[in-house]
Amino acid sequence: xxxxxxxxxxxxxxFETGAVGADHTHSHTQCSYVLSGHFRYTVEGESTELAPxxxxxxxxxxxxxxxxxxxxxxxDIFTPCRRDFL
Numbered sequence: 001x002x003x004x005x006x007x008x009x010x011x012x013x014x015f016e017t018g019a020v021g022a023d024h025t026h027s028h029t030q031c032s033y034v035l036s037g038h039f040r041y042t043v044e045g046e047s048t049e050l051a052p053x054x055x056x057x058x059x060x061x062x063x064x065x066x067x068x069x070x071x072x073x074x075x076d077i078f079t080p081c082r083r084d085f086l
Contacts, residue, residue, distance in 0.1 A: 001086075004081045006081055009077070009079075009085065010077050011076045012035070012073060012075055013074045014072075015066075015073070015074070016068065017068055018067075019067075020067050023065035024064070024065060027060050028082055029079050030058040030064075030076060030077065031077040034054050034073075034075075035074065035075055036071075036073050037068060037070045038050070038070040039067065039068055039072065040067045041064070
């Protein structure tokens with residue numbers, strides 16, 4: 001975790017090639033920004049590939065997950081704060 005308050009949380013997440021962020025859902029709005037690597041991000045069954053500098057916003061309650069295609073790092077921003085991460 002990089003920073004947080006009640007309204008916002010920033011988390012840096014590192015992935016090895018082939019790592020899977022399993023499909024899940026939560027009540028937080030999430031923005032994922034690719035710092036490095038390549039990812040296939042799936043939201044509600046629709047996939048897109050993301051490279052450094054790309055980002056995606058996942059509205060609250062939607063099923064989403066990712067597969068790391070090339071070792072990399074995501075910057076995930078959540079609103080409100082993910083208390084379950086603390």
